[in-house]
Amino acid sequence: MKFGISAATILLTATVSATRSPSFHLSRNLASSTAAFVPHINIHGASSLTKRNMSSTSTPIACPTIPLRDGTPHPSIGFGTYKVGFIPASASSAVASTFKEEPQRTASECVADALSCGYRFLECAEFYGNEAEVGKAIKQSGIDRKDLFLCSKVWTTTIEQGEEAIRARLDQTLKELGTDYIDLYLIHWPVPGKHVEAYKTLEKLVREGKIRNIGVSNYAVEDYKELIEGGITMKPVVNQIEINPFLYRRNTIDFFQNEGVVLQSYRSLRDGKAMDHPLLAKIGASHSKTPAQILGRWCIQHGFVYMPKSVKVERMKENAQVFDFELTSEEMAELDALTTPEALTTFEELYRKCVNRDTTKDGTMEGVKMDITID
Numbered sequence: 001m002k003f004g005i006s007a008a009t010i011l012l013t014a015t016v017s018a019t020r021s022p023s024f025h026l027s028r029n030l031a032s033s034t035a036a037f038v039p040h041i042n043i044h045g046a047s048s049l050t051k052r053n054m055s056s057t058s059t060p061i062a063c064p065t066i067p068l069r070d071g072t073p074h075p076s077i078g079f080g081t082y083k084v085g086f087i088p089a090s091a092s093s094a095v096a097s098t099f100k101e102e103p104q105r106t107a108s109e110c111v112a113d114a115l116s117c118g119y120r121f122l123e124c125a126e127f128y129g130n131e132a133e134v135g136k137a138i139k140q141s142g143i144d145r146k147d148l149f150l151c152s153k154v155w156t157t158t159i160e161q162g163e164e165a166i167r168a169r170l171d172q173t174l175k176e177l178g179t180d181y182i183d184l185y186l187i188h189w190p191v192p193g194k195h196v197e198a199y200k201t202l203e204k205l206v207r208e209g210k211i212r213n214i215g216v217s218n219y220a221v222e223d224y225k226e227l228i229e230g231g232i233t234m235k236p237v238v239n240q241i242e243i244n245p246f247l248y249r250r251n252t253i254d255f256f257q258n259e260g261v262v263l264q265s266y267r268s269l270r271d272g273k274a275m276d277h278p279l280l281a282k283i284g285a286s287h288s289k290t291p292a293q294i295l296g297r298w299c300i301q302h303g304f305v306y307m308p309k310s311v312k313v314e315r316m317k318e319n320a321q322v323f324d325f326e327l328t329s330e331e332m333a334e335l336d337a338l339t340t341p342e343a344l345t346t347f348e349e350l351y352r353k354c355v356n357r358d359t360t361k362d363g364t365m366e367g368v369k370m371d372i373t374i375d
């Protein structure tokens with residue numbers, strides 16, 4: 001049995017390895033029926049936590065898993081919790097003002113819905129400021145801990161402060177999520193001069209049993225090499241970076257996949273800002289799928305972990321329905337070609353700005369690598 005999915009619910013046989021071209025074998029009836037794929041979703045009108053013990057009986061999304069270095073099966077789809085119920089102070093003001101305009105649901109309500117929709121991998125972070133709310137939803141769902149895959153990340157401020165701060169933060173995360181171990185814990189950004197030591201602290205915490213696997217996020221090839229040369233003993237199992245057809249950095253992706261590092265794709269949906277792109281509409285029409293589902297499927301077919309975020313239950317359902325169709329190699333190539341030189345420049349600027357974000361070096365280029373692999 002794979003990760004919390006009973007044999008009876010596995011309607012899809014798929015093999016996803018940490019290589020470019022996972023092969024999928026869709027059963028004939030499944031390929032013709034999206035509705036058959038995400039079974040027993042009982043979410044209509046359900047937004048109050050008091051109604052919710054339904055999650056314990058909800059059926060997990062029958063997704064393929066991707067093996068980490070030690071063989072741990074990593075679910076190929078998860079629920080992203082950034083800007084769910086809370087916007088961190090240093091998030092962009094434009095987004096924050098949009099957030100204020102719309103009536104917001106709490107993170108515990110949204111996560112409860114995601115669990116009811118069958119998501120079992122929750123993508124969390126210290127920075128997102130909502131782990132206590134995520135923990136509340138987990139507790140009220142009644143889902144067994146062993147059936148969940150919880151990932152969190154330690155933020156730059158804490159990384160800069162060093163070992164004791166990192167230890168205290170992990171304890172806080174465990175307390176808030178209501179668990180005594182985390183499946184995966186990541187360095188959120190490669191804070192210059194600090195991230196290697198922080199990673200070594202995570203290694204100790206693995207040995208102490210609080211973390212099952214460790215990895216990194218927003219690491220360039222050069223950050224990874226610095227880590228390896230810094231004398232670590234446990235190679236990162238994942239690198240969580242922005243990946244979508246509009247930011248498809250082939251050399252970087254090839255490098256990490258060749259190193260056996262699984263890539264978790266964030267902003268897989270391009271933050272919701274590319275849904276009217278004509279190519280997505282064209283490919284979507286030929287598969288009777290939405291633009292979001294085309295983006296999700298592209299991710300899955302490349303072997304990346306897909307972790308869409310939505311506060312809307314209908315979109316949570318929609319985003320999960322990416323395992324019942326296949327993009328052709330021509331469609332994949334068309335999508336692969338959407339990344340422009342301007343997008344790579346924007347990426348580079350963002351990297352330089354973010355590695356020191358919220359640290360005492362915020363706003364400076366102190367220690368920032370100016371010559372990283374961009375593409």
Ligand SMILES: NC(=O)c1ccc[n+]([C@@H]2O[C@H](COP(=O)([O-])OP(=O)(O)OC[C@H]3O[C@@H](n4cnc5c(N)ncnc54)[C@H](OP(=O)(O)O)[C@@H]3O)[C@@H](O)[C@H]2O)c1
Pocket residue numbers: 079080081082083123124188217218240241265266267268269270271272273275292307308309310311312315318319
């Ligand atoms: N490591 C890092 O530095 C980092 C950075 C960013 C994100 N992440 C992680 O990756 C996750 C996903 O990234 P993200 O949240 O930035 O962006 P995303 O998942 O690409 O996009 C989220 C946006 O798309 C909208 N959306 C969702 N489903 C949709 C659909 N079916 N149709 C149209 N619009 C849709 C959402 O709006 P509604 O909510 O209104 O539906 C939201 O505005 C995060 O939640 C977080 O866990 C990590």
